[in-house]
Structures are given as C-alpha cells and as structure tokens.
Amino acid sequence: MPSSLSNLRALGAAIILLFAFAYPAAAQLSFRPTAEAVQEDQLLNALQRGDKITGRITIPDTRASSLIQPAGRDWRDFQRSRLPIIGGVAIIGMVALLAIFLMVRGRIRVDHGFSGAKILRFAGFERFIHWLTASCFIVLALSGLNISFGRILILPLFGPEVFATMSVYAKFAHNYLAFPFMLGLVIMFLIWIKDNIPGKLDLEWIKQGGGILSAGKHPPAKRFNAGQKGIFWIVIIGGALMSVSGWFLIFPYLAATVTVLQFWTVIHAVIAMLFIAAMLAHIYIGSIGMEGAFDAMGTGEVDLNWAKEHHSLWVEEEQAKAHGPSDSTPRAVPAE
Amino acid sequence: MKVFVAAVAFAVVAAVGVAMVLNSIQEPSSVAFTTSGARVSDPGHNLIGSG
Numbered sequence: 001m002p003s004s005l006s007n008l009r010a011l012g013a014a015i016i017l018l019f020a021f022a023y024p025a026a027a028q029l030s031f032r033p034t035a036e037a038v039q040e041d042q043l044l045n046a047l048q049r050g051d052k053i054t055g056r057i058t059i060p061d062t063r064a065s066s067l068i069q070p071a072g073r074d075w076r077d078f079q080r081s082r083l084p085i086i087g088g089v090a091i092i093g094m095v096a097l098l099a100i101f102l103m104v105r106g107r108i109r110v111d112h113g114f115s116g117a118k119i120l121r122f123a124g125f126e127r128f129i130h131w132l133t134a135s136c137f138i139v140l141a142l143s144g145l146n147i148s149f150g151r152i153l154i155l156p157l158f159g160p161e162v163f164a165t166m167s168v169y170a171k172f173a174h175n176y177l178a179f180p181f182m183l184g185l186v187i188m189f190l191i192w193i194k195d196n197i198p199g200k201l202d203l204e205w206i207k208q209g210g211g212i213l214s215a216g217k218h219p220p221a222k223r224f225n226a227g228q229k230g231i232f233w234i235v236i237i238g239g240a241l242m243s244v245s246g247w248f249l250i251f252p253y254l255a256a257t258v259t260v261l262q263f264w265t266v267i268h269a270v271i272a273m274l275f276i277a278a279m280l281a282h283i284y285i286g287s288i289g290m291e292g293a294f295d296a297m298g299t300g301e302v303d304l305n306w307a308k309e310h311h312s313l314w315v316e317e318e319q320a321k322a323h324g325p326s327d328s329t330p331r332a333v334p335a336e
Numbered sequence: 337m338k339v340f341v342a343a344v345a346f347a348v349v350a351a352v353g354v355a356m357v358l359n360s361i362q363e364p365s366s367v368a369f370t371t372s373g374a375r376v377s378d379p380g381h382n383l384i385g386s387g
Contacts, residue, residue, distance in 0.1 A: 059369050059376075124339055131343035176351035176358075183350065300339075 052258075066258060075262040079148075079269070087148055087273035094277040098284045108212055108290040110306050117304040119318060121296040126191060130297055133184030133235075136177045141276050143170035148269065178246050185239040192232060195223040201313075202226035211310075212290075223314040231282050238275040241267060 052069035122130070146154065146167060155163045205211075205226040208219040212227075219225075224232065245268035248255050255261035286293050292306040307315045366378040 058374060060371060061369065127339045128343050128346075131340045132347055135340075135344045136347050172355070173351070176355045177347060179354040180347040180350040 061253075063258060069258060071259060072262070075266070078266060083266075083269050083273075084148055084152070086270060087145070087276075090273045090277040091145075091280070094280045098281065098289070102284075102289065105213070107288065108285075109215070110292050110303065111216055111218075111309060112305045114292070114303045115305040118301040119304050119307050119315065120300060121302045121307065122300045124300065127297055127300055129184050129187045129191065133181060133188060136181035136184065137279065139173050139177050140181060141272070141279070143174040144272050145276070146170050148273075175250055178243070178250070181239075182243045185236065185243065188232075189236050192224075196229045196232040198226070198229060202229060212285075218309045218312065220312045221310065221314065222317070223311060225310065227285075231278070234275070234278045238271055238278070241271045242275065245271070 052071075053067045054065045055067045057065045150163065150167060154166070158166070201220065201222065202225070205219045205221055208217055210225060210227050211217040211219050245264040248261060248264040249268060252261055255264065286297065292303050295302045295306075304315070364378065366376045370376045
C-alpha cells in the first residue's frame with residue numbers, strides 16, 4: 001500500500017511537471033509567427049548594403065538563389081526619384097543656359113563676312129562617321145529618355161497601349177542601334193585622336209573664352225580648338241562608359257552579381273543624362289549658335305573667313321600643304 | 337545630304353544585321369536552363385505561361 005501511494009505521488013508529480021514545462025512551450029508556439037516576423041524585420045534591417053538572403057536552388061543560374069536583397073530598394077528609389085531630378089536639372093538646365101546665351105550673345109557671326117572661298121574641313125568619310133554616330137545617338141537618347149521620363153510625360157498623353165507599344169519598339173531600336181553607335185565611336189576615336197591631343201595652345205584658347213563670349217576676338221587654333229577637343233573627349237569617354245555599361249544591360253548574365261548589374265545601370269543612366277546635356281551644347285554651337293559652322297558637317301566645306309577666324313593655324317597649315325611641292329591639289333578653292 | 341542619308345541607311349542596316357545575329361545566338365529560357373536533371377517547359381509568349 002505504501003508502495004502504491006508512493007507510485008501515485010510520483011505520477012502526480014510527473015503530471016504537474018509535464019504541465020509546468022508544456023504550458024510555456026504551447027504559449028511560445030502560439031506567438032511564433034509574430035515573433036518570427038519581428039525577427040525577419042530585424043534581420044532585414046541588420047543586413048548591410050550588398051548583403052542578401054540566399055536560398056538553395058538546383059537550376060544552373062546560381063544568381064537565382066538571391067531571395068532578398070535590401071540594396072535593391074535603394075537602387076529602385078534612385079531610378080524613380082533621384083535620377084529624374086539629375087536628368088531634369090542637367091538637360092533642362094542646359095537648354096535654359098543655351099537660351100540665355102543666345103539671348104545675351106546672339107548668333108556668333110563671321111566678323112569679316114563670308115568670303116565666297118571655301119576650304120575642305122571634313123572629308124566624306126569623316127562626315128559619314130559623324131552622322132552615323134550622331135543619328136544613332138539621337139535615337140538612343142530619345143529612347144533612353146523614354147525609360148526615365150516616359151511614364152511621367154508620355155503615358156498620360158497617349159495612354160498605356162500606345163506608350164507600351166512605342167516603348168517596346170524604342171527598346172529594340174535602343175538595343176540594336178547601340179552597335180553602329182559603338183562602331184562609329186571607335187572609328188571617330190581612331191581618325192580624330194591625332195588632332196585632339198590637348199596642348200598649351202588650348203590653355204590660351206580657354207583663357208580667352210574661345211573668343212565666343214565677345215565679338216572680334218579669335219584665339220588661334222589648329223584643326224580643333226579646346227572646346228571641340230572637350231566635346232571629342234566627352235564623346236569618347238562618355239561613349240565608352242555608355243558602351244561598357246550598356247553591354248552589361250544587354251547581356252545581364254555577364255555581371256557577376258545583381259549588385260554589379262545595378263551599379264552599371266546607374267552609371268548608364270547618369271552618364272546618359274550628362275552626355276545628352278553636353279551634346280545639346282554641341283548641337284547648338286554647330287547649328288544656330290554659330291554662323292557657318294554647320295557647313296563643316298553639312299557639305300564638308302566651310303567659308304575661308306570662318307576658318308581663318310576660328311582655326312587660323314589650321315588654315316595656314318592647309319594652305320602651306322596646298323602650295324607645297326608634295327601636294328599639288330589645292331585645298332582652298334573659290335566658291336562658284 | 338547624301339552622306340547623311342548614307343550614314344542613316346548604314347545605321348539601320350547594321351542594327352538589323354546585329355538583331356539577326358543576336359537572335360540567332362540567343363536561346364529561349366526553356367532551352368538555356370534545361371539540364372539533364374531538370375526540364376524547363378516552354379513558357380510561350382507569356383512569362384507566366386499558359387497555366
């Protein structure tokens with residue numbers, strides 16, 4: 001009997017102990033989802049930039065194992081908020097500056113008037129490469145701007161169907177015209193690099209503001225003045241950055257990680273905005289901004305007085321060549 | 337003007353040529369990601385598939 005009483009006490013104690021341990025466990029189980037949600041939030045906040053939560057996958061593309069990458073939110077915020085501001089300030093700011101410059105300075109005229117004599121400035125092949133690169137650039141710029149601003153500016157005007165169809169074709173044009181653009185870039189670099197090496201003469205040209213700030217002042221320049229050299233290097237360096245970053249965008253599997261891909265998209269977008277702004281200045285000075293300048297890429301021949309005012313040393317070199325014994329073909333010919 | 341037209345024409349021809357070359361090289365996801373251990377079905381024109 002004492003033995004059975006003892007067994008009963010032991011059983012009772014065991015039951016009490018069981019409840020004592022089981023109750024907290026049950027209570028913990030009922031709060032687990034909330035507790036895990038808190039932990040997940042803490043985990044996300046604790047992740048450093050570039051870190052990510054990965055899972056286990058069986059397909060060959062290992063990058064697909066990235067489940068959560070908090071840095072992606074920063075990248076998305078940049079694309080949607082800061083990038084349009086950078087682009088807007090750069091492009092609208094440049095247009096405003098050029099408009100002010102035109103109003104204040106007016107068109108840059110040929111001080112001595114057109115002479116009627118012409119001098120060959122750019123050969124047919126040079127103009128071909130210029131227009132190849134330029135025409136591609138214009139389509140690339142417009143289709144690229146559509147990605148950044150189309151949703152704000154074009155979508156409300158034409159509706160989603162038109163905007164979507166237009167954007168798809170714009171993207172095709174952007175992807176494929178990038179290749180002739182890159183070809184043009186390489187050839188431009190090769191044919192014009194020798195005339196675009198910066199020198200002491202360029203410092204003097206810059207000191208005098210290129211002679212474009214006031215009439216009658218024309219600092220001496222060879223084939224390309226410091227301003228044109230600046231445009232050349234903006235095109236080459238900017239174009240190279242656009243090409244490399246664009247290559248990663250067309251072939252995203254080349255990037256080692258998603259972070260690398262995001263980096264190149266930011267480079268592509270920011271350089272594009274600055275590049276477009278710089279090209280607006282180039283287009284302005286080559287067309288309405290300077291009298292007689294468009295002929296250089298239009299017909300290839302410029303007026304001799306224009307050439308003497310803006311590229312005096314180059315004219316001397318060309319005339320020396322024309323009258324030299326090694327070259328019997330005159331480069332400056334009177335207009336008919 | 338002739339040079340400009342020739343340059344634009346060349347750009348278009350080059351872009352079409354590049355498009356044809358790239359499209360001939362590019363594989364659909366169902367081919368590219370199919371392995372001996374996993375077969376990925378053709379998603380059709382919709383990434384989600386026909387369901």
